[in-house]
Amino acid sequence: MASQILPLELIDRCIGSRITVILKNDREFTGTLLGFDDFVNMVLEDVTECQTLPSGERVKNKLQTTLLNGNNICILLPGSDGLD
Amino acid sequence: MSDEASPPPPDGTPPPAPTQSSGSPSGFLKAVVGKRVVVRLVSGVDYRGVLQCLDGYMNIAMEQTEEYVNGVVTNRYGDAFIRGNNVLYISAGEPI
Amino acid sequence: MAEVSGEIQEPFDLIRLSLSERVVVKLRGDRQLSGVLHAYDGHMNLIMSDVEETIMIVDPVPEGVKPSIRVAKRHIEMLYVRGDGVILVSPPQRE
Numbered sequence: 001m002a003s004q005i006l007p008l009e010l011i012d013r014c015i016g017s018r019i020t021v022i023l024k025n026d027r028e029f030t031g032t033l034l035g036f037d038d039f040v041n042m043v044l045e046d047v048t049e050c051q052t053l054p055s056g057e058r059v060k061n062k063l064q065t066t067l068l069n070g071n072n073i074c075i076l077l078p079g080s081d082g083l084d
Numbered sequence: 085m086s087d088e089a090s091p092p093p094p095d096g097t098p099p100p101a102p103t104q105s106s107g108s109p110s111g112f113l114k115a116v117v118g119k120r121v122v123v124r125l126v127s128g129v130d131y132r133g134v135l136q137c138l139d140g141y142m143n144i145a146m147e148q149t150e151e152y153v154n155g156v157v158t159n160r161y162g163d164a165f166i167r168g169n170n171v172l173y174i175s176a177g178e179p180i
Numbered sequence: 181m182a183e184v185s186g187e188i189q190e191p192f193d194l195i196r197l198s199l200s201e202r203v204v205v206k207l208r209g210d211r212q213l214s215g216v217l218h219a220y221d222g223h224m225n226l227i228m229s230d231v232e233e234t235i236m237i238v239d240p241v242p243e244g245v246k247p248s249i250r251v252a253k254r255h256i257e258m259l260y261v262r263g264d265g266v267i268l269v270s271p272p273q274r275e
Contacts, residue, residue, distance in 0.1 A: 015107070025126070027172075029173075034107040034112070035107035035109065035111070036108075037109045041109045043108065043111075063173075064175055064176040064178065064179060065112065065175070065176045065180055066173050066175040066176070067109055067112050067113065067173060068173045069171050069172055071169070072126060125267065131268075136188050136194075137188060137189060137191060137193075138191055139191055143191040145188055145190075145191040145193070149270075161268075162271075163270060163271050164194075165192075165194045165269040165270070165271075166191075166268050167224055167263070167266045167268070169264070170267050
């Protein structure tokens with residue numbers, strides 16, 4: 001059991017690295033993880049927001065440093081620099 | 085998460101300056117209060133304005149607020165209270 | 181610190197300072213209220229009077245036709261708003 005890692009420890013180890021966050025809706029955010037809290041609200045830097053429209057078209061939007069509400073977060077992909 | 089929990093050193097010297105003061109969510113919020121921000125709601129509506137303050141529910145008070153729907157200004161509010169459950173993200177409107 | 185941002189230190193201060201004033205309330209379901217705020221609580225449940233409710237109705241149209249938006253209005257003497265429907269509250273302009 002020595003190498004057991006809790007899920008949030010894994011995310012803690014991603015601080016400073018690129019990460020992609022997939023939300024419950026049709027949005028994804030990719031950025032450098034600066035930090036997070038107990039609610040998994042996340043602070044990201046050099047962020048690209050990507051929304052998939054019903055037509056399948058993907059709309060991207062660049063953002064400054066962003067606090068993402070943890071409420072809508074579904075999946076975290078450590079090390080990912082965005083899906084295409 | 086990690087930079088605030090460490091106890092002060094026993095010899096009374098001040099703790100090292102937090103190098104990632106804007107890293108944690110609370111540090112980020114301290115850094116953007118009084119600055120221009122973009123608040124996007126889950127519905128996709130954006131509010132651009134100056135962040136006055138917020139609370140633990142992400143309820144937000146903003147001033148000089150412009151409401152954007154699909155990139156077009158649809159309303160202006162001198163002050164606005166936004167109920168936190170609608171907030172998707174708060175983004176710095178300028179580099180911090 | 182207290183005087184830097186006027187009298188607002190937490191978001192609810194904005195609402196407290198709007199008691200007995202006319203406020204605009206944006207609600208879920210494309211509804212908007214304009215009325216006098218009498219009471220609120222931490223859920224943003226509201227009591228308002230002399231309210232004008234504005235409802236945006238997007239009529240279904242055939243594909244390719246520009247959707248038309250109808251605006252319906254009605255007046256309500258006094259009402260209670262359940263907080264979970266509230267998106268935004270805008271107080272009157274402060275001087």
